[in-house]
Amino acid sequence: MPELPEVEIIRGQLARELRGARISSCEVLLPRLVKYPTALGFRRGVRGREVREVRRRGKYLLFALDGDRELVIHLGMTGSLLLLPRGGERPRHTHILFHLEDGRDLIYVDPRTFGETALVRRGDYRSLPCLSRMGPEPLADDFTPSRLAAALRGKCRVKAALMDQARLAGLGNIYADEALHRAGIHPLRRVDTLRGRDVARLHAAVREVLDEALESGGSSVSDYVDLQGERGNFQERHLVYRRAGEPCRACGEIIRRETVSGRGTYFCPCCQK
Numbered sequence: 001m002p003e004l005p006e007v008e009i010i011r012g013q014l015a016r017e018l019r020g021a022r023i024s025s026c027e028v029l030l031p032r033l034v035k036y037p038t039a040l041g042f043r044r045g046v047r048g049r050e051v052r053e054v055r056r057r058g059k060y061l062l063f064a065l066d067g068d069r070e071l072v073i074h075l076g077m078t079g080s081l082l083l084l085p086r087g088g089e090r091p092r093h094t095h096i097l098f099h100l101e102d103g104r105d106l107i108y109v110d111p112r113t114f115g116e117t118a119l120v121r122r123g124d125y126r127s128l129p130c131l132s133r134m135g136p137e138p139l140a141d142d143f144t145p146s147r148l149a150a151a152l153r154g155k156c157r158v159k160a161a162l163m164d165q166a167r168l169a170g171l172g173n174i175y176a177d178e179a180l181h182r183a184g185i186h187p188l189r190r191v192d193t194l195r196g197r198d199v200a201r202l203h204a205a206v207r208e209v210l211d212e213a214l215e216s217g218g219s220s221v222s223d224y225v226d227l228q229g230e231r232g233n234f235q236e237r238h239l240v241y242r243r244a245g246e247p248c249r250a251c252g253e254i255i256r257r258e259t260v261s262g263r264g265t266y267f268c269p270c271c272q273k
Helices: 004-018 039-046 145-151 158-163 173-183 196-215
Strands: 023-028 034-036 051-057 060-065 069-074 080-085 094-100 104-109 116-121 256-260 263-267
Touching: 004 051, 004 060, 004 080, 004 196, 023 039, 034 039, 039 069, 039 116, 145 196, 158 173, 158 263, 173 196, 173 263
Parallel strands: 034 116
Antiparallel strands: 023 094, 051 060, 060 069, 069 116, 080 104, 094 104, 256 263
16 A cells, blocks of 8 residues: 555655646546545536645645645555556556646556545545544654654554554554564554653654655555656565565564554564564
């Protein structure tokens, strides 16, 4: 699934390419990907709108349109956005097309169709509960160790807590595993056992791994590509994610895999006791 670094990379590309562009029309080939309003209302609502700004909240892309409307896109597990000249062959699994007045098409492609789109009044996310309850942004200036500590209250496993979007925005399976390894914290550890020094290490590790992933173009472990169809490189620097059975690059111990909240979880039993 595209996580914070991948979505932020796409956001930056969209902001450069689409600011001031106008949507002449829209095709919705798979209506169930539109969560609000109806597919017909969605098509009519975006028609003729100008893109004023592109922001990100967690794993959501937010397109500020004129007329106080906001286009929301979540790429789900395998979704991607491509910006292509009109008239070419449509990629396989193309489900939504935004035709721009300048002759380009913004195409939403999603093989597994777990993504979602919506057109809302700007800032009104009542129709998207996950977005409306989103936790703090881990790369924001006001994200401090104390804010992370507040987000990690309770008795659940720390890996599950990091992936809970209501606690922390944008982290998923990849970067939760990578951050926990760097912080030396076992993914099955309960959050109520974390001490101040543990939270401080985890805070630094989260920021560090996200920054490095952004610099490397994100992680392409499955379907992720950027707006130009290019893959990221950070998967080559993963220390634990999807490396079960391989030696830890820090200590040489064999990486193990467990399941946490239904997700494959990778860790080093020596570095993360």
